[in-house]
Amino acid sequence: MTVGLEHFLILSAILFSIGLYGALAKRNAVVILMSIEIMLNAVNIAMVAFWRYGHLITGQVFAIFIMVVAAAEAAVGLAIIISIYRSRETVDVEKIDLMKW
């Protein structure tokens, strides 16, 4: 069995779905952040696969970009979560409802 483009895309889709499920269903803010990282990396896999099979340099460039943005996002996101945890002693997103009606 040769490993082709479709296998990478299926892997990417499965990872993206897992990440999406985690981002939408989990209550813990840290888990949500991790799920988002999974989604971003699923996209990275697709990008790199397209570069490998389609010879599009853009895919590689975007993958690098996404890594940079993901690192920054993780840093900022974690900082916010830590800050919320310090003031409210929880990272459960359902309980962070100060601005709610």
Next chain:
Amino acid sequence: MPSGVPLAIFLLPFFSFIVISFVIRPFLNSKPQLSGYITITSIGTSLILSLWVLAEVSSAPGHMLSMPDYEWLVIGDTVIRFGVTVDALAAIMLIVVTSVSLLVQVYSQGYMHGDPGYSRYFAFMSLFTAFMLGLVLADNLIILYVFWEGVGLCSYLLIGFWFHRPAAARAATKAFIVTRIGDFGFLAAILFLYFKTGTFDIGELHHLALAGAIGGTVLTWAAIGVFSGAIGKSAQFPLHTWLPDAMEGPTPVSALIHAATMVAAGIYLVARMFPIFASSLTAVTTVAAIGGFTAIFAATMGLVMNDIKRVLAYSTISQLGYMMLGLGVVGIGVANDAISLEVGLGLGVAVGIFHLFNHAFFKSLLFLGAGSVNHATGTFDIREMGGLRKVMPWTYATFLIASLSIVGIWPLAGFWSKEGILDHAWDHQTALFFLAMITVFMTAFYMFRLVFLTFAGEYRGGNAGHGGASAHAPSLRESPLMMVAPMGLLAILAVISGWLPVSSFLGGKSESFFGALAHPMAWVSMVLAGLGILLAYALYSARWLSVESLRRRFAPLHTLFSRKYWFDELYERVIVVRVLVDGIFALLNWFDTRIVDGVVNGVAGGTIAAGRVIRRLETGQLQVYGIAIFIGVLAIVACFLIFG
């Protein structure tokens, strides 16, 4: 005559008002007497110009001068012009207004002396005179209506001149509102006529009415609408209640506005629109019936009042009723073809306006006399007067002349015009004639009741601290020359005004001096008047009969008259409170709060309720939104897969 003269007659008093209001009151308040001088000068000049106009009119063919008119308003295709009517009727009215006004202003200088509102008083009086002259000169209904309301406004301001007295403020409001009810009908009639004929011009309306170009029903309704305005302004039944209360104003105001001029505006209006009235039998019958009934109705109330000015007020209402009766009965004659149209139109105006002319002089004199008495005694209550003949000979003499004149004794002024009215009533409406005859008797009785109670016998007043303004301390002496002189002039007019050829000038006929005595009618009415005087003498001077026993015998009637037929109660308690406040206003209030506010509040409440449900969807949970987006994307992809 330059065409500016009639305009100047109107503008002079108006400028006087402007000068007093904007120059003298703000800057020269320490010299209020200037206001009086300016008013008298301007009205005096108006009088001279009016005499000039009269001379020009009497030499003009058909007693009619054509004057240029000017464009005033253009609304689409409608052009409203303004101009002046200068005919016999207007000329006579100009003379009445300017001469009575002038004499009253001179008198006012004495009567209002030292009043803190001296300048304001003369400003209002000037404005009133200007509006009244404008009303007389107006040649179309819109302009006439403007001045009509203007004199109503001045009447309001002057009745409430001493506005710190609650009674005066109430009386002013009452006068304004009650006359307004009539004015509503007048305005409706003006608009109705305009929609039917397309013109506001009085002369054109006359031509159309006489040519039969306006339908009978239209004419009748228009005439009745116009007449309702006249009912309000001239205090005819059933809108008569405001005039007696209007006596709260200063007495010269009562003399000028509520006896001689403004209340006569209703008569003038009917006379001015006479061709329209005379074209409808229903309309003239209404005029005659209301006039005849008001004459006797007001006279009965005059019999029992104890306030000298109120007696005179009821007398005014009664005399105005006579004038309406005179206009109405001649109108009936014209409408029945008993009088030819060419003769009848002039005759009707002559009969009504001749009495207006005479009445203006003797009634304003009576009011000035009442003011003079008040000046001395500090009260208007005739029970606290008596014996003033000795201390106030001039007031007594002039008051007596005016009383004889109003009663209709030959050869004084009242005789001539009253005979004319009675004559035509006899010819055309016998039932109303008998009412008018009974009124002659009553008039004689109540006038001489006043004369005897005020001037004969012994002085009964002087109870310290009773009634009256403290400014007029009862010092019991004749009023100053400034007050007596105008009264003397008016007394001369009250004698001779009937001899002037006013009636023939207006298109009627004038009786010869002794020829009038050949009519049996003259003797009948004079005997009735004499009986009235005799009864008053017997009751109040010689005391052959006891007033008390008479009052007890006719107790129900006395109560009925002195309570003014409970008309005030009917209007205030029943119509205003029950019908308007409890009925219509409550219904409107319910409609407003429940239906109008209900719709607005319902919409708002519905929105809030819907928002309360819908906001549950906005959880604030980013994850829920994420699921929504995810489902949305799936739906779009599904659509692409299925339909794309």
